[in-house]
Amino acid sequence: MSAARIAVVTSGAGFEHDVDLPLVVAALRAEGLAAEAVAWDADSVAWDGFDLAVIRSTWDYTTRLDEFLAWVDTASRCTRLLNPAPMVRWSSDKRYLLELAERGVPVVPTRVLEPGDPCGEADFAQPAGVVVKPTVSAGARDTARYEPGQAAAAVRHARMLLDQGLAVLVQPYLRRVAEGERALVFVRGAFSHALRKGPVLTEPGVIDNFRVPHPDLVPHRPTEAELRTASAALAAVPSPDTPLFARVDLVLGENGGPVVMELELIEPHLFLDTNPRGLGLLVEAVAAEAGLKAV
Ligand SMILES: Nc1ncnc2c1ncn2[C@@H]1O[C@H](COP(=O)(O)OP(=O)(O)O)[C@@H](O)[C@H]1O
Numbered sequence: 001m002s003a004a005r006i007a008v009v010t011s012g013a014g015f016e017h018d019v020d021l022p023l024v025v026a027a028l029r030a031e032g033l034a035a036e037a038v039a040w041d042a043d044s045v046a047w048d049g050f051d052l053a054v055i056r057s058t059w060d061y062t063t064r065l066d067e068f069l070a071w072v073d074t075a076s077r078c079t080r081l082l083n084p085a086p087m088v089r090w091s092s093d094k095r096y097l098l099e100l101a102e103r104g105v106p107v108v109p110t111r112v113l114e115p116g117d118p119c120g121e122a123d124f125a126q127p128a129g130v131v132v133k134p135t136v137s138a139g140a141r142d143t144a145r146y147e148p149g150q151a152a153a154a155v156r157h158a159r160m161l162l163d164q165g166l167a168v169l170v171q172p173y174l175r176r177v178a179e180g181e182r183a184l185v186f187v188r189g190a191f192s193h194a195l196r197k198g199p200v201l202t203e204p205g206v207i208d209n210f211r212v213p214h215p216d217l218v219p220h221r222p223t224e225a226e227l228r229t230a231s232a233a234l235a236a237v238p239s240p241d242t243p244l245f246a247r248v249d250l251v252l253g254e255n256g257g258p259v260v261m262e263l264e265l266i267e268p269h270l271f272l273d274t275n276p277r278g279l280g281l282l283v284e285a286v287a288a289e290a291g292l293k294a295v
């Protein structure tokens with residue numbers, strides 16, 4: 001029997017910057033699997049030639065969402081796509097935070113402004129400042145925080161997005177992000193490893209699309225409360241499937257309890273270079289999904 005063919009799906013930016021990508025491809029090959037990195041938008045890829053396509057770093061999807069979701073549908077008709085298409089679609093828009101909140105998961109307090117909604121300074125009155133971001137984004141793109149005295153600038157930012165037909169999230173700035181945002185990585189629903197990173201929105205009032213997305217990373221040992229909250233978020237995903245991989249980003253809220261900032265089911269950095277055990281778990285899971293026993 002020939003080795004299972006596995007596409008590890010990336011993008012131009014992923015080929016350049018994804019540190020997880022070569023590690024995953026090499027580790028899969030070491031298991032005897034025919035793994036190769038493929039850009040999701042590469043010309044004339046025969047997706048039906050793969051037994052499995054694992055999304056890894058399709059990092060340009062946020063600016064090409066419709067095109068990307070069309071590819072997700074095509075790919076999942078041609079091969080087995082992981083995470084599954086409905087999960088990818090759901091996770092691509094941070095309005096899922098409202099659904100998680102409805103299901104009792106603690107999340108960053110979040111309001112959504114839709115294109116056409118009126119918005120004025122009163123919408124951005126928060127004692128510790130406010131964060132404005134598009135509902136579809138990554139790497140803090142078009143995301144900024146504003147001090148209480150900067151509500152007029154927050155309105156301008158929100159209107160700039162709304163005028164492009166984009167929905168906007170408005171959140172209080174959670175100052176305890178200074179104590180580190182926690183990124184908990186799960187493989188097939190089981191906790192693998194975690195890191196903590198520093199705050200990204202260091203300068204109030206500034207939109208800067210070239211910020212370092214994961215500053216000052218250190219390994220993190222999650223508390224019981226963090227593990228509970230991250231697991232509750234995963235359990236609340238409206239899907240019968242368990243994600244192959246997931247990253248749950250948490251911050252400490254005002255009362256000290258962890259709240260979900262983001263539930264990444266598409267193309268999260270998994271920081272596998274810092275964690276060989278996590279790499280092993282992922283490769284074992286992918287091998288099992290490809291219908292082969294990992295050795
Ligand atoms: N409400 C908030 N309070 C504090 N910091 C925030 C808040 N929202 C976003 N940030 C900061 O901005 C970064 C990017 O925001 P996030 O919601 O994670 O979007 P993405 O990573 O998809 O761009 C976070 O890692 C965090 O440092």
Ligand SMILES: [Mg+2]
Nearest residue numbers: 139140249262
């Ligand atoms: Mg984030």
